[in-house]
Amino acid sequence: MPLAPADMLCFSLYSASHAMQQVYRPLLDALGITYPQYLVLSTLWSADGALTVKGIGQELHLDSSTLTPLLKRMEAAGLVTRRRDPKDERQVRVALSDAGRALQAQAAPVQACILSSTGLSTVAAARLRDQIIALADRLRDPDRQSPPDTA
Amino acid sequence: MPLAPADMLCFSLYSASHAMQQVYRPLLDALGITYPQYLVLSTLWSADGALTVKGIGQELHLDSSTLTPLLKRMEAAGLVTRRRDPKDERQVRVALSDAGRALQAQAAPVQACILSSTGLSTVAAARLRDQIIALADRLRDPDRQSPPDTA
DNA sequence: TGCGATTTAATTGCGTACCATTTATATGGG
DNA sequence: CCCATATAAATGGTACGCAATTAAATCGCA
Numbered sequence: 001m002p003l004a005p006a007d008m009l010c011f012s013l014y015s016a017s018h019a020m021q022q023v024y025r026p027l028l029d030a031l032g033i034t035y036p037q038y039l040v041l042s043t044l045w046s047a048d049g050a051l052t053v054k055g056i057g058q059e060l061h062l063d064s065s066t067l068t069p070l071l072k073r074m075e076a077a078g079l080v081t082r083r084r085d086p087k088d089e090r091q092v093r094v095a096l097s098d099a100g101r102a103l104q105a106q107a108a109p110v111q112a113c114i115l116s117s118t119g120l121s122t123v124a125a126a127r128l129r130d131q132i133i134a135l136a137d138r139l140r141d142p143d144r145q146s147p148p149d150t151a
Numbered sequence: 152m153p154l155a156p157a158d159m160l161c162f163s164l165y166s167a168s169h170a171m172q173q174v175y176r177p178l179l180d181a182l183g184i185t186y187p188q189y190l191v192l193s194t195l196w197s198a199d200g201a202l203t204v205k206g207i208g209q210e211l212h213l214d215s216s217t218l219t220p221l222l223k224r225m226e227a228a229g230l231v232t233r234r235r236d237p238k239d240e241r242q243v244r245v246a247l248s249d250a251g252r253a254l255q256a257q258a259a260p261v262q263a264c265i266l267s268s269t270g271l272s273t274v275a276a277a278r279l280r281d282q283i284i285a286l287a288d289r290l291r292d293p294d295r296q297s298p299p300d301t302a
Numbered sequence: 303t304g305c306g307a308t309t310t311a312a313t314t315g316c317g318t319a320c321c322a323t324t325t326a327t328a329t330g331g332g
Numbered sequence: 333c334c335c336a337t338a339t340a341a342a343t344g345g346t347a348c349g350c351a352a353t354t355a356a357a358t359c360g361c362a
Contacts, residue, residue, distance in 0.1 A: 002255060003197035003262050005211060008278040010171045010265060011190060015212055016287035017164040018349080024161070025350090036318065039156045039165075046155035054340065060156060061166055064341050067320050073317080078268050090327045090340040104153060111154050114161060119289040128282060129160040134280070136167035138270040139174050187348065204311065215311050217349050224347080239329090241310045241357050250311080306360090313354070324343070331336085 013132075023117045027110050031103060036060075037074055038107070040067075040145070041096075045104050051093040051106075052085070079103065164283075174268045178261050182254060187211075189258070191218075192247075195231070196255050201246040203236070212291075213282055230254065 005011040021035045028038055032110045043059045044051065053064050053071065060067075071094055079100040085091040120127055156162040172186045179189055194210045204215050204222065206211065211218075222245055225231045230251040236242040269276055 002193060004197040005190045005193050006260070006284075007280075008193075009244060009269065009271075009276045009283075010168075010175070011211075012218065012280045012283035012287065013164060013168040013171055014186075014190075016283045019163055019287045019290040020161045021349090034317065035165075039162060042153060042156050042159075045153040050232070052340080053342095059171060060162075061320095063320075065321080066208060066344080068342055070318070084165075088328070088340085092154070092341065111159070117290055118160065118286060120160075125160045128286070129158075129163045132160075132163035132167045133157075135269060135271070136163065136170045139167065139170040139268055148232040172319095185347065205309095213348095214350070216313075216351080219312060221348075239310085239357070243311065304362095308357100308359075311355085314352085316351095317349090319346100319348080321345090322343100323345105323348080325341085327338100327340080329338075330334100332334095 020114075022098070023114060024110075027113060031106055032077065033074075033079070036070060037079075038110075040070065040074065041079065041100060041103060041107070044094070044100065047079075052091045052093055056094060064149075074100075077129040095112050154167055171265075174265060177263075178264060182257055183228065184225075184230070184254075187213075187217075187221055188230075189261075190226065191221065192230065192251060192254060192258070195245070195247050195251065200243040201234075203242045205242070207245060225251075 024038070024089055031038075033041065039060055043056055047055075051068050056071075057063055057067055060100075071080060071082060075082050081095050081097055083093050083095075083103050085093050087148060096150060115122065115125060120128065173187050175189065179186060182189075184192065190211055191207060194207055198277060202210075203262055204218050207222075208214050222231060226233050228292060229248055232246050232248055234246075236244050236245050245301075266273065271279065
């Protein structure tokens with residue numbers, strides 16, 4: 001018998017992730033940014049220095065073909081700067097502009113608002129987060145069990 | 152202090168959902184479908200009859216602006232049929248074609264492969280799924296607040 | 303009976319995501 | 333020193349995902 005989406009672990013993730021973005025949307029609309037842009041800004045706020053596109057991609061598990069246009073929009077919005085690294089011109093260094101740094105204060109209440117929307121305590125949210133991170137790590141682990149093609 | 156994406160519950164969902172789709176990708180590539188298309192097919196396989204676009208959207212929490220082009224691609228691929236309901240011509244009824252039904256057998260091993268990739272037992276996967284479903288339901292609940300943490 | 307309010311799909315425009323490919327730069331080996 | 337290889341970013345193409353708009357059908361109620 002077939003498994004309906006509602007019974008699938010994958011669909012719970014897919015669906016919860018979308019629901020989460022819906023909660024973020026009005027908060028981020030007020031800041032003029034999208035959810036992936038908020039993730040990039042959070043990375044830069046925490047990094048406290050310029051990161052390469054590659055470095056941001058490693059944090060967020062996104063590749064340059066996703067990040068390049070996203071970062072260009074953020075640069076056009078005046079939130080970040082993009083400069084070739086003079087030491088290695090293959091790399092593009094992304095740094096916060098003053099406006100990008102200023103947005104951190106505006107965004108300060110967002111996390112508390114999100115947590116409240118989850119209906120979870122800080123501890124319960126952290127516990128669930130860690131379970132989901134562990135799952136994602138196993139899914140990305142190249143030598144995970146169940147070899148369908150490893151004869 | 153700012154919260155890095157790696158510490159956010161939202162990002163664990165975002166990231167795990169993407170990781171899950173990467174595990175699905177090679178399996179679904181072999182069937183010639185995408186992950187959202189697999190969700191639509193799973194819905195139709197379980198429903199055992201024609202559903203409206205609206206009905207599919209309620210199952211998957213997607214709206215017609217996402218589903219209409221997706222269903223048109225599936226129709227072009229010969230997996231489903233789309234017909235206006237003669238009783239109410241606003242509605243479009245989506246039904247499996249023979250090829251769409253036949254794909255169910257091809258897709259039968261997929262769920263077991265995915266479960267194995269999670270590294271979780273059936274019971275542990277179901278328990279995590281239920282926690283995430285409950286979270287998503289609270290996030291979608293219009294009258295949510297009650298932060299049990301912030302006094 | 304008839305007409306406006308509501309409901310439903312489709313359409314449009316924008317922003318992700320990702321694969322495959324291309325371009326530019328750097329580095330290692332002979 | 334120069335070529336082969338490796339790496340980073342960008343590009344092109346396809347497919348979601350959603351807000352807002354448009355178009356059509358039905359319902360509500362006088």
